[in-house]
Amino acid sequence: xxxxxxxxxxxxxxxxxxxxxxxxxxxxxxSCNRIHCELKKSSAAPQKWTIDCVSxxxxxxxxxxxxxxxxxxxxxxxxxxxxxxxxxxxxxxxRDLAERIASESDAIELRSITWRTFADGFPNLFISNAQGVRxxxxxxxxxxxxPGVIFEQLSxxxxxxxxxxxxxxxxxxxxxxxxxxxxxxxxxxxxxxxxARILSNIPISMGGPASLVIFDIHALQERFYxxxxxxxxxxxGIPLLLNRLQSLPDSDNITIAFPDDGAWKxxxxxxxxxxxxxCAKVREGxxxxxxxxxxxxxxRHVVIVDDLVQSGGTLIECQKVxxxxxxxxxxxxxxxxxxxxxxxxRFNHDKGGNPENGMAYFWITDSCPETxxxxxxxxxxEVISLSAAIASALHI
Amino acid sequence: MERSKKxxxxxxxxxxxxxxxxxxxxxxxxxxxSINWRNFADGFPNLFIKNAHDIRxxxxxxxxxxxxPSVIFEQLSxxxxxxxxxxxxxxxxxxxxxxxxxxxxxxxxxxxxxxxxARMLSNTPxxxxxxTSLVIYDIHALQERFYxxxxxxxxxxxGIPLLKERLQQLPESDKIVVAFPDDGAWKxxxxxxxxxxxxxCNKVREGxxxxxxxxxxxxxxCHVVIVDDLVQSGGTLIECQKVxxxxxxxxxxxxxxxxxxxxxxWERFVHKNDNGKAFAHxxxxxxxxxxxxxxxxxxxxxxxSLARSISDALQI
Numbered sequence: 001x002x003x004x005x006x007x008x009x010x011x012x013x014x015x016x017x018x019x020x021x022x023x024x025x026x027x028x029x030x031s032c033n034r035i036h037c038e039l040k041k042s043s044a045a046p047q048k049w050t051i052d053c054v055s056x057x058x059x060x061x062x063x064x065x066x067x068x069x070x071x072x073x074x075x076x077x078x079x080x081x082x083x084x085x086x087x088x089x090x091x092x093x094x095r096d097l098a099e100r101i102a103s104e105s106d107a108i109e110l111r112s113i114t115w116r117t118f119a120d121g122f123p124n125l126f127i128s129n130a131q132g133v134r135x136x137x138x139x140x141x142x143x144x145x146x147p148g149v150i151f152e153q154l155s156x157x158x159x160x161x162x163x164x165x166x167x168x169x170x171x172x173x174x175x176x177x178x179x180x181x182x183x184x185x186x187x188x189x190x191x192x193x194x195x196a197r198i199l200s201n202i203p204i205s206m207g208g209p210a211s212l213v214i215f216d217i218h219a220l221q222e223r224f225y226x227x228x229x230x231x232x233x234x235x236x237g238i239p240l241l242l243n244r245l246q247s248l249p250d251s252d253n254i255t256i257a258f259p260d261d262g263a264w265k266x267x268x269x270x271x272x273x274x275x276x277x278x279c280a281k282v283r284e285g286x287x288x289x290x291x292x293x294x295x296x297x298x299x300r301h302v303v304i305v306d307d308l309v310q311s312g313g314t315l316i317e318c319q320k321v322x323x324x325x326x327x328x329x330x331x332x333x334x335x336x337x338x339x340x341x342x343x344x345x346r347f348n349h350d351k352g353g354n355p356e357n358g359m360a361y362f363w364i365t366d367s368c369p370e371t372x373x374x375x376x377x378x379x380x381x382e383v384i385s386l387s388a389a390i391a392s393a394l395h396i
Numbered sequence: 397m398e399r400s401k402k403x404x405x406x407x408x409x410x411x412x413x414x415x416x417x418x419x420x421x422x423x424x425x426x427x428x429x430s431i432n433w434r435n436f437a438d439g440f441p442n443l444f445i446k447n448a449h450d451i452r453x454x455x456x457x458x459x460x461x462x463x464x465p466s467v468i469f470e471q472l473s474x475x476x477x478x479x480x481x482x483x484x485x486x487x488x489x490x491x492x493x494x495x496x497x498x499x500x501x502x503x504x505x506x507x508x509x510x511x512x513x514a515r516m517l518s519n520t521p522x523x524x525x526x527x528t529s530l531v532i533y534d535i536h537a538l539q540e541r542f543y544x545x546x547x548x549x550x551x552x553x554x555g556i557p558l559l560k561e562r563l564q565q566l567p568e569s570d571k572i573v574v575a576f577p578d579d580g581a582w583k584x585x586x587x588x589x590x591x592x593x594x595x596x597c598n599k600v601r602e603g604x605x606x607x608x609x610x611x612x613x614x615x616x617x618c619h620v621v622i623v624d625d626l627v628q629s630g631g632t633l634i635e636c637q638k639v640x641x642x643x644x645x646x647x648x649x650x651x652x653x654x655x656x657x658x659x660x661x662w663e664r665f666v667h668k669n670d671n672g673k674a675f676a677h678x679x680x681x682x683x684x685x686x687x688x689x690x691x692x693x694x695x696x697x698x699x700x701s702l703a704r705s706i707s708d709a710l711q712i
Contacts, residue, residue, distance in 0.1 A: 119628060119658035121464040122495050123509055130505035146439040148466030155512040163504070177440050186481065187448035191441055194473040201519045310437060340437040 086169075086394045087111045087133050089160065090141040091153050093369045097173075098141050100366075100387035101394075108391060113156060123152035130163050137207070139169040139394055144176050144195070145370055157202055167207030169394060170199065170230075173367035173386055174308075174336045178218025192218075193225055200227035213393050215367055215386060216266070216307040216335040235393060237335035237365045238270040238305075240384045244363060245303065250329070255300040259290070259318045263306045277302065279318050290317040298326030301360070308336035309364075311343045323356035330355040331380070337364030337371040344371065349379040404487075404710045405429045405451060407478065408459040409471050411685045415491075416459050418682075418703035419710075426707055431474060441470035448481050455525070456483040457710050460490045462513070463686050475520055475528075485525025488517070489706055491683035492654045496536030497626070510536075511543055518545035531709045533683055533702060534584070534625040534653040553709055555653035555681045556588040556623075558700040562679060563621065571646075573618040577608070577636045581624045595620065597636050608635040616644035619676070626654035627680075629661045637674055647676045649696070655680035655687040662687065667695040 086108045090098035092115055102110045111133070114126040127133075138160055142153045161168040177191040202210040212232045217223065226232045245254055257277040258264040264278050277295030281288045302322050304315055309332075319330050329350070337344065350358030362380040366372050366387075375381035403425045408416035410433055420426045429451075432444040445451075456478055460471045479486040495509040520528045531551045535541065544550045563572055575595040576582040582596050595613030599606045620640050622633055627650075637648045655662065667673050678696045682688045682703075691697040 119661075120494065120656050121658065123465065123507075125507035125509070126503075127505040127507060130503075146466075147441065147469035148464075150469050151465035151509075151512065154516070155507050155509045158512050158515055159507045176438065179436075185444070185448075187445040189441075189443035189445060189473050189477045191443070191469075191473045194469070194476050197476055197519060197521075198472070198516060201515060203515075338438050340439065343437075 084137055084395060085109065086137045086139055087165075088139050088141060088394075089113055089127070089156065091115075091143055091149070091156075093145060093149070094141045094143045096369065096372075097366050097385070097387060097390075100385055101141070101390050104387055104391035105395075108394060115152065123155060125152065125155055125159075127156070127159065127163070133160070134164040135166050137167045137169075137394075138163075138165040139171055141171045141173075141390075143174070143367075143369060144172065145368065150198075154198065157199075161203045161205035161210060165205050165207065167211070168202070168205045169211040169213060170202065171213045171390055171393070172199075173213075173215045173365070173390070174338075175214045175217050176338075178308075179310075196225035197227070200225075200230050202230055204229055213390065215365070215389075218307055219262075233393060235389055236267075236270060237333075237367075237384070237386065237389070238267055240365065240386070240389065241303075241305070241333045241363060242271070244382075244384060248301075250301050253299075253301050255295070255297055255302045255327075257295070257297065257302045257304045257318060257322060259304060259306055259314050266307060267305055271305065275300070277322070279321065290314075290321050292321055292325060296325070297322045300327055301329040301331065302327040303361075304330065304332045306332075306334050308338055309334045309343075310338050310340060312339070312346050316346060319359065320356060327355050329360045331359050331361040331363070333363040335365050336367050337375070337381075338368055339371050339374075342374065344375055344378075344381065347380060401425055401711055402455045403427065404455045404457050405483075406457050406459060406710070407431055407445070407474065409433075409461055409467070409474075411463060411467070412459045412461045414688070415682050415685060415701070415703060415706075418701055419459065419706045422704050422707035426710065433470065441473060443470065443473055443477075445474065445477065445481070451478070452482040453484050455485045455487075455710075456481075456523075457487040457489060459706070460488060461492070461683075461685055462490065462494050463684065468513075468516075472516060475517075479521045479523035479528060483523050483525070485529075486520075486523040487529040487531060487710060487712075488520065489531040489709065490517075491531075491533045491681070491702055491706070492626075492656075493532045493535050494656075497628075514543035515545070518543075518548045520548055522547055529712060531706070533681065533705075536625055537580075551709060551712060553705060554585075554588060555683070555700065555702060555705070556585060558681065558702070558705065559621075559623070559651045559679060560589070562698075562700055566619070571618050573613070573615055573620045573645075575613070575615065575620045575622045575636065575640060577622060577624055577632050584625060585623055589623065593618075595640070597639065608632075608639050610639060610643060614643070615640045617646050619647040619649065620645040621677075622648065622650045624650075624652050626656050627652045627661075628656050628658060630657070630664050634664065634674070641674075648674065649677035649679070650675055651679040653681045654683050655691070655697075656684055657687050657690075660690065662691050662694075662697070665696065666691075 088108050089111045102108045112128050116124040118124045140157055144150050157170055177195050209229045209231050212230045215235050215237055245251055256271045256274045259279050277297050278293045279290050280293040282291045304318050315332055322330055347362055348358035350360050359380040361382055363382050363384055366383055366385050372383050406426050407429045420428045430446050434442040436442045462468050475488055495513050527547045527549045529549045529551055533553050533555050541550055574589050574592040577597050595615050596611045597608050598611045600609045622636050633650050640648050665675055665678050675696045679698050679700050682699050682701050688699055
């Protein structure tokens with residue numbers, strides 16, 4: 001994807017460019033320049049995708065945001081709901097997403113925290129203008145990208161509800177440890193249980209239990225790990241994917257593939273109107289091989305869907321099997337691009353005709369900010385922002 | 397009537413292994429157990445408690461050490477998991493409770509991280525033996541005992557008895573004076589040391605500066621031992637030593653239970669040829685294992701081990 005420097009060149013979303021109009025509308029009151037892009041296809045109503053260039057942090061940073069009408073309530077509802085002002089605090093690594101969320105709505109106001117460290121390594125934190133949150137709805141946008149950052153953010157999460165706020169919401173787009181939630185052997189330590197317990201212990205505020213917003217939690221059972229004093233709110237990034245798929249020129253040739261039954265269980269209901277392929281890992285002697293269990297990818301643009309990606313091994317094996325069975329284009333979507341140790345580097349861009357070696361698109365959301373920084377402007381990666389979904393979750 | 401002693405299975409975090417071995421060496425009833433401490437590629441812990449079945453019906457303890465925020469999550473995962481393995485009782489020994497010096501909210505907006513840590517520990521699941529016991533040595537602020545919720549039983553111990561034992565071994569044991577760097581230290585410790593003559597220092601404002609002065613007591617001609625719960629940069633101790641020496645102390649030593657010494661600040665105290673021997677002895681306990689490793693064998697430092705005290709506390 002070409003870099004964007006308003007108002008000159010245009011990004012191209014697909015190889016067959018529909019006609020586009022570009023209206024740069026730099027907004028001087030906010031930190032991002034917003035460029036509205038209209039994609040006209042012969043068969044569908046024009047879709048307005050927004051591209052944000054967040055100039056305060058990165059000069060060029062392309063984040064796709066779906067048309068507002070898809071996710072936010074209708075104008076009449078929103079005028080009532082917009083009267084709920086929300087003070088949004090955030091951890092340092094989530095600053096970009098926080099700014100995008102605040103730009104979604106006048107009712108969301110960014111607040112700041114001073115994050116320092118004492119000499120012994122423990123946090124020295126100060127919430128600016130703490131008295132100003134009394135009687136306000138308050139939210140904190142967290143990111144537990146590693147165990148080391150949990151304690152400082154948790155200190156804020158435990159402190160904010162006790163500042164006489166009228167409600168408290170914790171937004172944790174990606175809930176880590178989710179893959180280690182089973183105890184198969186007595187002695188396994190399910191760290192997902194530890195994290196859920198820590199979050200369940202958020203103090204109650206004047207508005208009752210804290211709300212906890214999580215996107216695409218790994219295991220469906222994990223919703224029961226949370227105690228009575230928090231109200232988990234499980235959201236999904238799949239509606240954002242749906243929007244994006246509908247704007248593709250070959251949207252009528254898309255088939256969804258799931259790498260395993262777990263992914264199918266999690267997502268098939270939200271993707272019902274697409275044909276599906278389900279893969280499975282089958283044991284052959286010592287090896288485990290990916291096979292297609294159901295469905296036919298032949299001649300299709302197949303989009304592999306899962307909640308998260310770590311090393312990428314599973315996705316690559318699925319890709320090979322799908323290509324072998326005749327998929328003409330292969331893309332992937334994961335809500336959470338964890339990619340430890342830069343494993344995203346394994347994914348090549350297929351510019352056309354080469355589905356066994358590259359992907360046409362690899363969509364991730366901005367739930368994992370460190371990855372977003374690394375993959376921006378690197379095809380096949382495209383980042384779809386959760387900001388609109390989070391902004392509307394804050395108005396519940 | 398003496399209570400019968402109980403066998404205890406002792407788990408421990410990686411950095412506290414040496415202390416755990418010393419504790420187990422104190423008594424046949426204490427048996428060391430092991431945990432696999434690994435990490436997944438994403439940095440999150442991949443933990444396995446070995447021989448988990450053997451825990452059933454046994455008294456279990458975990459020796460932790462929160463030397464930095466990054467080790468808290470993995471140890472907390474074990475602390476939350478052990479009581480749920482049908483043990484007869486569960487104790488956590490956390491010799492040094494960090495964040496303790498930042499527990500006040502002076503301005504609305506200050507975040508008392510001691511409250512966060514106390515809350516996380518208070519949320520330890522209840523085991524068959526009831527609430528978990530939590531053994532802490534010389535917690536920084538006396539009020540912090542009230543930060544813990546009802547489902548945990550804090551046990552507040554002190555390293556001062558170790559100091560008293562050590563002082564009795566010194567040749568000039570009849571000319572020892574205990575000095576406190578401020579009123580806080582006096583409040584915490586004077587009752588345990590009341591058979592020693594005392595000196596109390598405090599910081600007085602002179603213009604822009606804060607200067608250490610002697611508030612009460614006379615150090616002249618004595619071996620003065622400055623006592624406090626912990627040391628960070630060491631600045632306070634050094635200023636006290638200067639004032640005490642200026643007022644005629646024959647020798648100055650220091651005792652702190654917790655040698656936190658961030659960023660190797662212990663180097664200011666090491667005996668080198670040029671700076672003479674400002675401190676004759678510097679006693680610390682082994683509550684901060686990373687420091688113990690760094691200062692072992694370096695005069696004037698001497699480590700007084702908590703092992704015996706911990707093994708007794710495990711019998712509670």
